[in-house]
Amino acid sequence: MQRLQVFKGTFCSLDAVQRQLLIGSAVAAGGILVAYIVHRRRQVQSIPLGEGWWGAGEKPLSEDDKIYPFKVQTSDKEIEDLHERIERTRYTDPLEDSCFQYGFNSTYLKKVVSYWRHEFDWKKQVAVLNKYQHFKTKIEGLDVHFIHVRPPHRENQKVLPLMLVHGWPGSFYEFYKILPLLTENQDGVLFEVICPSIPGYGFSEAPHKQGFDSLAAARIFLTLMERLGFSEFYLQGGDWGSLITTNMAQMKPQ
Template sequence: MQRLLVLKETFSSLDVSQQQKLLIGSAVAVGGVLAYMLLQPRKAKVVPLGQGWWGEGKKPLSEDGAIYPFKVQTSDKEIEDLHARIDRTRYADPLEDGDFQYGFNSTYLKRVVSYWRNEFDWTKQVDVLNKYPHFKTKIEGLDIHFIHVRPPPANNQKVIPLMLVHGWPGSFYEFYKILPLLTQNHNGIAFEVICPSIPGYGYSEAPHKKGFDSLAAARVFLTLMERLGFDKFYLQGGDWGSLITTNMAQMKPECVKGLHVNMIMAKRGFKMLLSIMIGPYLPFLVGLTREDVRRLFPFFQKNVVEILKETGYMHIQATKPDTAGCAVNDSPVGLAAYILEKFSTWTDLKNRDLADGGLDRKFSLDDLLTNVMIYWTTGSITSSMRFYKENLKGDPDKREDSLIGVFVPTGLAAFPAELMHSPKSWAKTRYRNIYSYTYMPRGGHFAAFEEPQLLADDVVKFVKKVETV
C-alpha cells in the first residue's frame, strides 16, 4: 500500500506532458508483452510416452535391442494336428433360410472347412508369407514381429518410410496386396513399408501382464521406428491400427509427418448430437454434405441399430476374453467361423442376407484361411481378444488420448460400408489438421484387404499433398 502511495505522489509531481509520455510508454510496454504472449506459437499438448514392461517376471537391468531375421515355419505334425481336429468337428444344424443373420451359416461353413481340409496348402501359403522379409526385436520385454519392405532402387526417387498397422481379427497379412502398390515409384516417391504385428497378435509375443492397451502399443511401435533409424515417418491404420497410429501421432508429433486412417474416430459431444438432430433437415448448418446425409440417416436405424447387432463380440472380449478364447483356441473350425463371420459382415452388412455370406466377393478362401492360420498356429486368438478388455475397461472418453487433439497432417478415407460413418465435421473434433478427406466409392472395414488400389491411391495423394506444402 505504501508503495502505491509513493508511485501516486511521484506521478502527481510530473507535469501533464511527462504524465502523458509515461502513460503512453506504459501502454506500449504492456501491449508489447501481450502481443509477444499472443504471437508465441503454442505448443500442442501431447500424450505422455510413459513406460512399461510386459515380459515374464521382473524387468532386467538391460534389454537386447538387436533386430534379427525371422521366418514363418510349419511342420507335418502341425498340419496333421489341424486335420485331426477338423475331422472331429461337431456341427450344429442351421435354421432354414437363416443365411448369415444368426452368424456363420453352418452349411456354408462345411464347404469352407472341406476346402481347408482337402485343398488348402498351408506349406505353400507359408512360402507366400515369407515373400517379404520378416524380423523380430525385443521391446519392453516382448518379441515384436514386423515385416520390412523396401522399394526397388530407382533414379530421382524419394523413399518415404511408412508404417501400416492392422486391427482385429486381421493381421499383417492384410497388407500383402497393397505392399507392391506402395513400394512402386509414384512419379518420384516410393514407400519403405514397415508392418508390425500388434503384441498378442500372430508372431508378436503376447503381453504377460495386465494393462497393455493402444497407448502401450503406440509406444512400442515408436520405439521400433526409432530402432530402425527413422526419425520422421508416415503412419496408416484401420480398426485398432487407427487408434494405435493416432496415439503415436499424439505421443511424438515431431516424428510423424502425416497420419492416414480408414476408420475415423470422432469425439462424442454436443456437435455430434446437434448434427444428428438437425442434419436430416438442414445439413449445411451443421457441416454435413449430401453424401454424409445419405450415409448417416436415418441415424438410429442405419447406425445405432446396426452397431448393436454387430458388437456382441466386443462386449464378450471387453469383459471375459479368456472364457470365449478357450473355445476358439481349441477348435480350428470354431476359430474360422468366429473370424470369417467378421470378414463377411464388416465388408458389407448386406452379406448377412446371403447363404454364403458373400465371402468370395472380395476375398479368396486361400487369403481368408491364411489369416485364420496365423491365429491358429500361434495360438494368439485369446491374447488378441484381451486387447479389447485392456482398452475398454474404463471410460474411453476420459482417457488422456481422448482429451488431446491430433495436430499432425491427417488424411481420412471414409469407406461407404464401414461400420460407422464419421463426417469430416465430426472428425475435426479430434483431428485438427485434416489435409484430405475422401469419400471412397466402395469398400468396407478391411480396406487394405478389400480395396488395396483405392487405399494405396488415397495414401499416395495424401502424402504428396503433405510433401509439397
C-alpha cells in the same frame, strides 16, 4: 418459453441504439467463442510417452535391442494335427431359413471347413508369407514381429518411411497386395514400408501382464521405428491400427 417472452419484451423496450449495441455485443461474443473453438481444435493434443514392461516375470536390468531375421515355418506334424482337429469338428443344425442372422450358418461352415481340410495348400501359403523379409526384436519384454520392405535403389529417387498398422481381426498380411504399389512405383515417390504385428497378433508375442492397451502398442511401435533409424515417418492404420497410429502421433507430434 416464459424466459423467451421476458427477453422479447425487454428487447422491444430498448431504443434503436441500445438494440444495435446488444446485437453487436452478441455477435462479438459469438465470434470470440468460434475463434476459441477453432484454436482449440488446431492445438495438438499430446499425451505422455510413458513406459511399460509386458514380458514374463520381473523386468531385467537391460534388454536385447538387436533385430533378428525371422522366417515363417510349419511342419508336416503341425499340418497333420490341424487336419485331425478339423475332422473332429462337431456341427449343430442351423435354424430353418436363418441364413446368417443368428451367427455363422453351420451348413455353409461345413463347406468352409472342407476347403481348409482338402483344398487349402498350407505350405504354399507359407511361401507366400515369406515373400517379404520378416524380423523380430525385443521391446518392453515382448518379441515384436514386423516385415520391412525396401524399394529398389534408384538415383535421385525420394523414399519416404511408412508404417502400416493392421486392426482386428487382421494381420500384417492384409497389406501384401498394396506393397508393390508403394515400393515398386516407377514414377513419383516410393515408400519404405514397415508392417508390425500388434502384440498378441500374428507372430508378435502376447503380453504377459494385464493392462496392455493402444497406448502401450503405440509406444512399442515408436521404439521400433527409432530402432530402425527413423525419427520422422508416415503412419496409416485401420480399426485398432487407427487408434494406435493416432496415439503415436500424439506421443511425438513433432
